[in-house]
Amino acid sequence: MENGALTQGEGKDPSGWLSEIIGHPVTVKLNSGVVYKGELQSVDGYMNIALEKTEEYVNGAKRRSYGDAFVRGNNVMYIAAD
Incomplete structure (x- = not known):
């Protein structure tokens, strides 16, 4: 770490x-490849996720x-803010 800058993952x-993104649109990709897009309502320490107005995408x-x-x-691979 130089000049107080954080390196990736540090x-x-x-x-x-x-x-910060609770109530905002997100994309959640599962390990299976299925993608959910919706409004993030909650997420806990285990990455359990609640979405509203959700659409499911396969392939x-x-x-x-x-x-x-x-x-x-x-089952969550990643969460991305839209």
């Missing part, structure tokens, strides 16, 4: 960022829409 805690094609969706954290 000293970053994602919980602060995740709490890039929209498959279903859900009012609410709950994703178990061990």
Whole structure:
């Protein structure tokens, strides 16, 4: 670390960022490749995720829409803010 700059993966805690994007649109990709897009309502320390106004995409094609969706954290590959 030079001049106080953080290197990738050093000293970053994602919980602060995740709490900042509550209520915002996100993309959640699962280990299976399925993608959910919706409004982030909550996320816990296990990466369990609650979404509203959710759309499910399989192989890039929209498959279903859900009012609410709950994703178990061990299935999550990543969460991205839209």
